[in-house]
Structure formats: C-alpha cells, structure tokens
Amino acid sequence: MTDTSTLLALAKLARTLHEQDDPAGEDALLRSITDSAVELVPGTEYCGITLVEKGELTSVAPTDDIAARVDAIQHEQGEGPCLDAAWANQIVRVDDYDTEGRWPTFVDAVRSQTPVRSTLSFQLYRGDATMGALNLYAHNANAFTDESEEVGLAVATHASLALFAARRDEQFASALASRDTIGQAKGIVMERFDVDAVQAWELMRKLSQDANIKVAELARKLIDADHPTKRRDLLN
Template sequence: MSAGDKTTGARLAALARELFEHGEQSGEPTLLTSVTDSAVDYVDAADFAGITLVDNGTLTSVAPTDPVAARLDELQHELRQGPCLEAAWADHKVLVDDITTDDRWPRFARRVVEETAVRSILAFQLYRGETAMGALNLYATAPQAFSTDDQETALAVATHASLALHTSRRGEQFTSALASRDVIGQAKGIVMERFDVDAVAAWELIRKLSQDTNIRVADVARQLVEADHPARQRDLTT
C-alpha cells in the first residue's frame, strides 16, 4: 500500500467517525450537510454536491453545496428524470461522462447545458427501504471528470453516509417509540382513574377505541392525554 493510499484510508476512517458523530449528536439535517461537504472535499473532481431524498414518492433536495447543485436537483425533480433519480430508484451507481453526448435523459440534458456549466455527473444510491431511498449527487464542470479513483472515493463516502443515516434514523425511531410508550402510559393512567379499572382493562379500552375509530393506538392515547390536560390544569388551580 502506497503512502497516498494510507493517507486516503486514514481520511476516510476519520470521515466515518465524523458522520456517525453528526448522526448521533446533531441529527439528520446536520449529517446530510456534512455528507455533501465531505464529498466535495474528498472527491477531487467534484465541484458541487447535493442529496436527493425520496420518501413515499415525495422528492426533496437537501444539503446542496452550491446553488448550481440545488438547481440541478430541482430540474430532475421537475422533469422526473435524470441520473440522481435513477441512482435513488434503481441503480447503485450512475455515471455521466459528458451530458452533452449522453442520450439517456434528453430533456434533463438539454436544460443542464442551457442553464449550467456542468458536464459530468456521478450519483450513488445512499440507502433504500420500502418507502425511503436517496442518492448522493456529485457534479463537475469538466467532461469525463470522474476517474476510477474518484468513483471509488465517492463510493466510500456514500457507503459511510448510508451507514450513518441508517443509524441516525434507527435512533430517531427508537426515541419516537419511547415517546409513544410514555403517552400510552399516561393515557392508561387517565382511563384507570376515570373508570376505576385496572391497567389491563384500561389498555383494552384504548385498543378497542383505536380499532373502532381506525386511529393508531399512540394517536388515540395522545388525544386522551390532550383532552384531559385542561381538566387537570383546572384541578391544580382550584
């Protein structure tokens, strides 16, 4: 292994630690900004970067490093075609060596040439689930800009980003689950007090109300707690 390879490996290891720290401590928005900033820093050919997120069919462009990246992501959302959407929905990697000669997305290619100086595009799928996916989008003004080394480095950045995003989202889901559990516990307490029943009977009442109204148990519990709150406030002030 050459000295240069060792240096790159050390930098990517540091990047992995940084992304995980951002995901755990600062949340997803800060993490995504760190991903695009790091992509431009680590991938020599990249002039701009952005991220496309797709949740339940809704497209969102986040953390662009420059207005150019924001505009290119916006164009793909508007036209519903382009390399970044292709990467997010179907392919792990999409490479455009020269947008002026690429015929895969003619409407998008025409607008890119008309509105920007970008000629090369590299997109990697960030993560994929049943209803959520994304892509890391790198843009360069030079044609055939992304060398094999650039592509390998971009893949490493995207891989680290995917792992960090997965960890961050799992943490958010866990926090949300804890909050829901607490609300359900409060609602059970309210039902137990109002109807003079035990915890099992209170849970059955809440679950039946959820089934009858076709509303999630957590939402039924939240409504019960919110409805009881004014009464408790009056009790405290009298």
C-alpha cells in the same frame, strides 16, 4: 489506486459521521456528507442529496445553488442520473453532457441552465419506502475517474450507514415517547373508569379501532382532554 491520505480521510469521515451528535440532527449529518464529498472525491465541485420518501422527491444539503438547481431539474423532469441511482443502479456516471444520450429532456435543461458537464451519482440507501442518492457535479467533461468512483462509493457507504443509524435512533426515541404517552393515558382511563391496566388497554384499543386512529394518537387526545393547560405548557 486510492492514496494513503485519502484512506485516512475516509476513516476520519466514518468516525465523524457515526459519532455525530448535533442538535440540528439529520440536517447537520446530511450537510457533513455533501461537504465531505466535495473535499474527498476527485473532480467534485458541487454536491447534493436526493431523498425519495413515500414517492416524494426532496433535495437536501446542497453545497451551493448549482447543485440545488441540477437536483431540482431532475425532480421537475422525473428523470436523470440521481433518480436512476436511487431507484435501481448503485453508481451512475455521466462523462460529458454534450454527448450524453440518456434522459434527453433532463440533459438539455442542465446544459442550458447550469455550467455542469459531468456528474457521478451513488445510491445512498434503500428501504421499503425510502431511498436516496448522493450526487456529485463538475464543470468540466470527464471530470470523474475510476478513483472518483472508488472514493465516492466509500463516502456513500459511510453516509448510508450513518443515515440508517440516525433514523433508527430517531424511531427508537419516538417509540419510547409513544410508549410513555400511552402509559400516561392508560393511567387516566384506569382512574376515571376504575378499571385495571388490562381493561384500560382493551378500552383504549377498542376506541382507537372505532375512531380509526392509532393508539398513540388516541392517548395524546386523552391527555389533552384531561390536562390541556399542562400539556400546552410542556409543548411551549
């Protein structure tokens, strides 16, 4: 049963993750997650996060070199508890690497290259092309308990919600920027070709199809061509 102090700490973590507004963006958020997992989840000594985006594996925000190395071994071997957690299972627990029979190549590498002897992995989130896992590591066998799973699942759930919100906000900001760029380019087309807004949009849409590029990218090229010096100044 999770004690009151841990529940209060989890509540504080939830507020911190959802209210975080750091210039470093997602990197700072991910590091807050791994640091909090080490602090809150019983048995945890090291922590890292694996992200799978468009088939590419990346290890982010490790708390130390040991977590980074275990994550890297999973990526190199293409097997391991974090990958199983990310792709299919919500929780994957390894009590003792000396007796673990799953992922034999990965297990041998962990035993020979790191001091880790038990792990606990949680699926962070899952979308159409993006998923991830929160990976907790310990020196000792049988370091993780049922309470570890309970608290770790709570941390992973809060982390998933915070990551989803952060990426949603980023996508919204990107969409607004694209809209402004397209509007500026449309104004250039209207002025140069003496057409109205509808005609300018249709012309841009046809050009994007003929060139096989997105309208937003076409808009940026039009702006660069019309105001190259001004755009460079804005970017610098």
